[in-house]
Amino acid sequence: MTTTEAVEGEAARWWELLGDRVRGEVVGARTIAGGASGSAVYGLSVDQPAGEFVLKVASRPGLRERARREVTFYRELAAHVPVLVPEFVVGGEADGTAYLLLTAAGVPTEAERWSEQRWTELATELGRLHREQVLALAIDRGAAARERASAEKLAAGERAWIKLGYERLLAPLWASFEALGAAIRELPACLCHGDFHLGNLLTDPADRFVWIDWQEVHIGHGPGDLALLWHRAEVDGVNPPREAMHTAYAVARGIPDDALLRRAAVASELTLLLLEWPTFFPYLPEPARARMRSRLEHLVALWYR
Numbered sequence: 001m002t003t004t005e006a007v008e009g010e011a012a013r014w015w016e017l018l019g020d021r022v023r024g025e026v027v028g029a030r031t032i033a034g035g036a037s038g039s040a041v042y043g044l045s046v047d048q049p050a051g052e053f054v055l056k057v058a059s060r061p062g063l064r065e066r067a068r069r070e071v072t073f074y075r076e077l078a079a080h081v082p083v084l085v086p087e088f089v090v091g092g093e094a095d096g097t098a099y100l101l102l103t104a105a106g107v108p109t110e111a112e113r114w115s116e117q118r119w120t121e122l123a124t125e126l127g128r129l130h131r132e133q134v135l136a137l138a139i140d141r142g143a144a145a146r147e148r149a150s151a152e153k154l155a156a157g158e159r160a161w162i163k164l165g166y167e168r169l170l171a172p173l174w175a176s177f178e179a180l181g182a183a184i185r186e187l188p189a190c191l192c193h194g195d196f197h198l199g200n201l202l203t204d205p206a207d208r209f210v211w212i213d214w215q216e217v218h219i220g221h222g223p224g225d226l227a228l229l230w231h232r233a234e235v236d237g238v239n240p241p242r243e244a245m246h247t248a249y250a251v252a253r254g255i256p257d258d259a260l261l262r263r264a265a266v267a268s269e270l271t272l273l274l275l276e277w278p279t280f281f282p283y284l285p286e287p288a289r290a291r292m293r294s295r296l297e298h299l300v301a302l303w304y305r
Contacts, residue, residue: 007031011042014055014099021090022101024048039063043104052104053089059097066215067098073214074100076141081191082128083211084204106202106210111233116241122201123226123245125209127252130190130222138191138219145219146194148181149275160278164293169300173270183267184221186260190253192220197232222253223261223268231272234295235288266302273299 011029015022028045032054039058046053058067071091078085086105093099111118128134158174161167173180193200194216202210226249233240246265250257273296281289 004030007042010040011044011055014042014057015044015046017094018090018099018101022046024051039067054086054102054104056100056102057097058099064093064098067100068093069217070213070215071098071100072142073217074102077138077143077191077217078214080137080141081134082131083125084208085211085214105212106204109198109201109203109209111198111238116244119241120244120248122209122229123248124252125211126193126196126225126229127249127254129193130225130249130253132188132190132254134191135189135219143191143217143219145189149271153275157275157278160281161274164278164281166296169297170274173274173300173303177274180267180271184223184264184271187221187223187264188255189219190222192218192222192225194218194220194225196225196229198229198236198238199232221264223265224272226265227268227272231269231277231292231295234291235284237287237291263303266299269295270299270303 008026008029012026015026024046025048026044027047030043032041032043033039039060040056042055042057044053044055045051056067056070058064074085074088074091078088084105086102089101089103091098091100154174154177158170161170193211193214195213200211200213202212204210226245230240230242246262247257250261255261273292277292281292284292
């Protein structure tokens with residue numbers, strides 16, 4: 001059996017499991033992501049009636065919990081957020097696996113060619129998602145906050161940065177790590193995407209942004225979404241216009257573009273760099289590592305200014 005035949009067979013099996021909740025016949029399937037690890041994303045072509053769909057399945061416990069969160073988002077919140085998302089078809093659990101079927105909604109973004117205006121349009125959409133009115137709806141529908149980083153995660157991050165040669169620069173931050181969280185929490189709470197980067201943005205035929213992959217959606221304070229967007233773009237060699245995005249974001253969210261927001265944004269970037277990036281550093285090309293190290297040094301200087 002070829003890989004294509006195996007993928008089409010798995011997609012057909014799931015289509016049959018969905019039964020009378022879907023219509024048509026699967027005439028083509030491809031793997032978009034995953035496959036052998038207990039999680040997979042399939043692109044499905046369906047005939048009678050014709051259509052393109054995305055099927056996400058997750059069987060491992062940790063992945064299954066994230067998938068449940070995304071199903072809940074599409075069932076309870078997707079119709080109320082002020083950003084464009086794929087159309088929800090059906091979601092739930094079967095055979096010990098969480099599944100989610102969505103309509104195919106667009107193509108990957110090409111940010112290398114974006115103008116400053118395009119970046120600020122995205123920051124404006126993020127600000128609208130983070131508005132207080134959306135938070136109220138999210139709380140009513142059961143959205144929850146993330147747990148704070150564990151002591152084990154903090155210790156692992158510190159060890160990793162020491163190994164990278166940054167013990168002296170970062171020692172004061174590790175000693176007062178809670179100050180970063182306190183600065184972030186100075187901002188109002190909001191609904192956050194949680195995995196906001198260019199890989200989770202599509203564009204539709206009308207050139208509108210389509211926001212995908214809501215497995216990490218949670219109640220937070222906002223700048224973490226900006227931080228991840230910027231870092232992932234910069235690793236890929238793209239330079240978002242941060243100042244213009246800051247301003248557009250604040251206006252759209254309805255909060256001042258002031259020192260409080262700027263300090264919370266710096267704290268969010270530092271938290272992300274300290275805790276998440278060491279895992280990925282060994283796999284980055286040297287130019288990307290250099291950019292992130294330079295950003296870290298700049299942020300530390302800003303924090304203590």
